[in-house]
Amino acid sequence: MRLSTVTAAVVAALVGISGALAVVLEAARALGATPAETTSWVTALFLSMALTSGLLSWWHRMPIITAWSTPGAAVIAATAGTIKLDAAVGAFLLAGGLLVATALIRPLDRAVRRIPLGVAAGMLAGVLVRFVLQMIEIAPEAPLIVLPLVALFLIVRLRSPGTAMLLVIAAGTLLVSAMGLVKTWPPLTLSSFAVVTPRLDVAALIGLGVPLYLVTMASQNLPGAAVLKASGYEPPLSSALLVTGLASLAIAPVGAHTINMAAITAAICTGPDAHPDPAKRWWTGIAYLVVYTALAAAGASLVALFAAFPGALIKTIAGLGLIGALTGALGSALAEERHRFAAVVTFAVTASGIAVFGIGSAFWGLLAGLAVLWVDRMATPPAQA
Secondary structure (H helix, E strand, C coil), rough: CHHHHHHHHHHHEEEEEEEEHHHHHHHHHHCCCCCHHHHHHHHHHHHHHHHHHHCCCCCCCCCEEEEEEEHHHHHHCCCCCCCCCHHHHHHHHHHHHHHHHHHHHHHHHHHHHHHCHHHHHHHHHHHHHHHHHHHHCCCCCHHHHHHHHHHHHHHHHCCCCCHHHHHHHHHHHHHHCCCCCCCCCCCCCCCCCCCCCCCCCCHHHHHHHHHHHHHHHHHHHHHHHHHHHCCCCCCCCCHHHHHHHHHHHHHHHHEEEEEEECCCHHHHHHCCCCCCCCCHHHHHHHHHHHHHHHHHHHHHHHHHHHHHHHHHCCCCHHHHHHHHHHHHHHHHCCCCCCHHHHHHHHHHHHHHHEECCCCCCHHHHHHHHHHHHHHHHHHCCCCCC
């Protein structure tokens, strides 16, 4: 394990928390969760992500990173006032059970393995580019935060790419503190769990459980498998679905929704910045386990801590942390000429950020790229295929 391996895990955790934790908190509020139940929800997510990432990475010897279902949390938040937490827990159990069932369907695993590398990389690049652009867009509004941190990153990475992001995070924390942008630092307190007795409500099962499963598969698990493929790994989708599905079933009684294969945060851990040797990048999953186990111990305090940071700092850290992954994805997307046009279409649709039927642009980008490949193959004479 190298320092860059630990750095990748820390940055992945930071990007994941800063980019999506607010959606989970909004979902908890929509269901009427108490502060204790919200803390339980967040803590269970952190702990299950830690254990599943460590187990899957060790088992398959590749950097398999898991995360909570952010699109799923958005679906939950949209149910504000119509479903209570106990009925939602019943829906969480259904979604987890459907993930386990899907793990046993081999055709899905085979379908993911057949996705061309260029299309998978184009989808990944489309997801990542939005985070880099956010950093650039915020620069005119907060130049004293963004520009010094970008300059620090560019200089340090010339000598030590593995420590560049750690220094950016440390320097950014000191900078916003010196500028008086952090008013108070919340105290650290240990997290706890709150058991929620599930209620099987037909309306909740159909209106929340099934959509939660569908968006988790379409917007999280399939792109997550594609991220691994874009980095040169064969994604073990069936075992990943089985482990994350079982974990989702385990955490539902303490109020937490589904977890799944990560896409955005996984991209930080699957590239050469994490470790130059692809065969040793699985250690990032072990570092991720340690990082998220520590974060789980102070889940409630962590929520308050990141809420205290200005948005410009969070966007800068996320953008800098993903530049290396974006570079690699673009290179892979354009490497093979016969898949180049489909890869660009995939990139464009994914980068657009469209959402149809509650399903994010990563799925539609992947679908568009595969459709272009299908049309190309249908129009190519058999002798030239």
